[in-house]
Every structure is written in C-alpha cells, then in structure tokens.
Amino acid sequence: MAPGTPRFDAGRSCLDLLATAHPEERIGTARELAEWIVGAGLVPVGVPLPGVDGCWVAGFRELRLHVDRSVRSGGIAVPPDSLDRINRAARAAAPPAIRAVPGEKGRLKRELAEPPECAALLSLLARDTVDLLTDPLARAAVRECEADGCSLLYLDTSRGRRRRWCSSEVCGNRERVARHRRRVALARS
Numbered sequence: 001m002a003p004g005t006p007r008f009d010a011g012r013s014c015l016d017l018l019a020t021a022h023p024e025e026r027i028g029t030a031r032e033l034a035e036w037i038v039g040a041g042l043v044p045v046g047v048p049l050p051g052v053d054g055c056w057v058a059g060f061r062e063l064r065l066h067v068d069r070s071v072r073s074g075g076i077a078v079p080p081d082s083l084d085r086i087n088r089a090a091r092a093a094a095p096p097a098i099r100a101v102p103g104e105k106g107r108l109k110r111e112l113a114e115p116p117e118c119a120a121l122l123s124l125l126a127r128d129t130v131d132l133l134t135d136p137l138a139r140a141a142v143r144e145c146e147a148d149g150c151s152l153l154y155l156d157t158s159r160g161r162r163r164r165w166c167s168s169e170v171c172g173n174r175e176r177v178a179r180h181r182r183r184v185a186l187a188r189s
Contacts, residue, residue: 006032006039009167011155014129015071015142016040017064019166022152033057042121043096044110056118063089063122067129071142071153075133089126093119147171148178 007019020026027033034049066082096116103109132138143156145166152166165171
C-alpha cells in the first residue's frame with residue numbers, strides 16, 4: 001500500500017477515521033477528505049461533495065481526536081470532553097438520507113436524497129463510535145496493532161480472536177519480512 005493511501009481495513013468507520021492520522025496526516029486537505037468520505041462509504045461513489053472545505057477538515061480532525069481518546073480508553077473512564085463532543089456530534093444532525101434509484105440495466109443503486117452536510121457525516125462517525133463504545137462484544141474486539149511503530153486500532157473479528165496486525169498486507173508483511181531477515185542473519189553468524 002502506497003504511503004498516503006487511505007486505509008479502510010479497521011472494521012469500523014470510526015476506526016478507519018483514526019487511520020487517517022497514521023503514519024502521516026491523510027485528510028489534510030478538502031480533496032483528501034472528500035476522497036476519504038467516499039472511500040469510507042459514508043456517501044455512495046459519484047456523489048458530488050462541493051461543500052467540503054477547510055472547516056470540514058477541521059471538524060473531522062477534531063472528531064478523530066475525541067474518537068481516539070475514547071476508544072483507547074476501552075470505554076472506561078472516557079475523557080468527559082471527548083464523550084461530550086462525540087455525543088453532540090451524534091445528535092447534531094440526521095445521517096444523510098438515501099434512496100434507491102434505477103441504475104444501469106434497471107438495477108437499483110443507492111443515491112443520497114440531497115447533498116450531505118458536514119454535521120450529518122460527522123454524525124454517522126459519532127454514532128458508529130457510540131455503538132462501538134456501548135457494545136461490550138465489539139469493544140472487547142478492539143485491538144492495537146502489534147507491529148513495531150504502528151499504533152492503529154482495528155476490530156478483531158478473526159476466528160479465535162488471534163489477529164495481530166491492523167493489516168496483514170501492510171504491517172503483517174513488514175513483520176514477516178523482518179522476522180525472515182533476523183533468521184537469515186542468525187544463520188549467517
């Protein structure tokens with residue numbers, strides 16, 4: 001995966017939002033945020049997002065901070081200001097309304113009833129966070145990547161709950177290569 005490429009492998013939208021800060025800022029511009037919103041599935045592909053601007057970027061980054069603090073607390077002793085910010089965002093606006101419309105060859109496709117507002121999209125992420133924090137099974141499945149230098153969180157839905165890395169293709173591969181190099185170096189010595 002190329003550096004700067006958005007990641008959507010954490011298992012929850014709110015956890016995917018956290019990945020936008022690692023290893024570098026990935027939603028620093030309105031264009032990057034718009035691409036992330038579509039990639040995260042908050043809006044269907046092809047939905048125009050003309051209102052995305054620096055205020056949206058600031059709002060998403062602020063919510064990301066509070067989601068991170070809350071999820072890392074394990075849902076216990078969540079910082080009150082973070083919980084308040086998440087709760088306010090969750091109730092600030094209704095999520096974007098969707099409708100089914102005829103698409104190619106008469107198949108139905110999803111479409112938004114109207115252009116989304118920033119508060120509505122933040123509400124989706126905040127509600128996902130509330131669901132995660134209040135669901136004991138989901139909360140217990142949140143893990144931090146075991147790879148050196150990676151602190152991303154993900155939802156471990158693997159059999160036996162034995163997943164170790166945020167991404168097998170990224171961190172898992174990096175760890176396997178490092179382990180192989182260590183074995184080769186030991187064999188040579």
